[in-house]
Amino acid sequence: MSKPVSLGLPAPRRRWAKLPRPPLAVALAALVLLALIGMAVFAPWFTHHAPQALAPALRLKGPSAEFWLGTDAYGRDLYSRIVYGARVSLTVGLGVAVFSVAIGLPLGLLAGYFRTLDALLMRVMDGLMAVPGILLAIAIVSLSSAGLATVMVAIMLPEIPQVVRLVRSRVLSAREEPYVEAAVLMGTSTFKLLARHLMPNTLAPLIVQGTYICASAILTEAILSFLGAGIGTETPTWGNIIAEGRLYFQLKPGLVLWAGLALSLCIVSINLLGDAARDALDPRMKKR
């Protein structure tokens, strides 16, 4: 039986017009993130030392007008290294978020729509999810060369199943809707059905999920660099700055803590934006 149209329908998706003024924390998070992106893109403008420039005579110096946060064990400017380190973190975060959604979305659509494919695909995804992400990433990096692309693939692989599951669950519930049935009866091609009628249902939760993936990818990259399984030490990353600094940690805690602060600020900001996007796009969705 058909129900009255106004009942049981999800809240209207386009809520931008009614968006309340963002809370202070969210506005701050957006500002911090914009500042970090600006610093990463225009890194040479924000620094006056090359991040790799060695100055053995000036090793482990405290903060000064010349070296704002002091120098590391090789006399390199810690501030410059942290600014340049933002490049790797943000590239990895954004890249992993975009690619894991781009790969997970079609897989999830197919799994949700084709029953036969579903069983097989979801068993593979279950298996992938059973391997702790960090160990999988470590194994992949240790088997191949340690470049930016390898690291991104290694971080992406454990994230994809999350996207697939999310998209699949949305498709499973959307495909029972009358408009999908109507589209099928009208002879809409499967491709068009998936792309035009089913995919839009998945976009709002995907934006939120993508934000969290971005934060988690930045974290995983930092952990990999910290453990020595990230991209090589010649490129400064927040993780390998911390890893190199920990040898002198008891002497100069700043070598570890400043990069840690940048990393934490970045991840907190992205998570706060993710929470705000979730509240705005779909108030009923809870964090995983």
Place this chain on the structure above:
Amino acid sequence: MFAYFVRRVLAAIPVMLVVALFVFLLLRLSPGDPAAIIGGDMASPEQLAAIRQNLGLDRPLHVQFFVWLWQLLHGDFSTSLMAHTGVLSMIGQRLEPTLSLALVATALTVLVAVPLGVLAAWRRGSWLDHTVMSVSVLGFSVPVFVIGYGLTTLFALQLHWLPVQGFKSIFDGVGPFAYRIALPALTLASAHIALVARMTRASLLDVLGEDYIRTARAKGLGELAVLFRHALRNAWVPILTVIGSGFALMISGVVVTESVFNIPGLGRLIVDAVLARDYPVIQGMILLTSGVYVLINLLIDMSYAISDPRIRY
């Protein structure tokens, strides 16, 4: 219920098979000679030939997989390149510090996070609620090693209350054990505490509006009894899920925490194995941790059925 348990155990088998297949393909599809990766840089041509023979590299891929699987099922996890001992015995030697760390951290999580979450839900919208919620955002956003070094700076370098690093077995005395495990356990638990506190709050809020809570209050029960005996008991299932699924979170946490605090556990073993390109050890660790992960999920599912009589399968 028994039939359900059997079904769940059977369902875990294909998952583990996929994991095994994945680990297998990872090595075979990676650039380079699998025998050279297994044998390491120091292997002589004779040793490489022996490894090739053992792996059966001349046979078809699916035969290789089943041969390898057969060896695994017989406990043959190959030999470590670093230590020249069996991977399993190596893992066994490193088990105790990691297990101690994980158990203390989990206990800490439950003891801290559940009461905090209950308090936040009980006084919803108060400063206490806001504090718990905002600190918890920090808790799972700030990376484990930053928390570790932050706590070390405060409690070890500034206040001199606790040691900077190190580990003592609990069999050497509870005092020295607790003295050294306190900071690492707190570090490892931090993200976990944040997640569990949030989930406890959310789950409890769902329940607190129910009629039976009003009834419990109406019949004059104290708030503590209402919250812990009536509300928490009904809100327990999602909380348990987070505690269990946090295990994956804990694995990456263990790897990092053991590096920060120089604890000779499984996390250090992995890092050392990565630095030495000791693939047999990495492979063994992946299989083992995935197995434990699947097992824990299995136990959680079963505990639902036991702890919540409303769940029927």
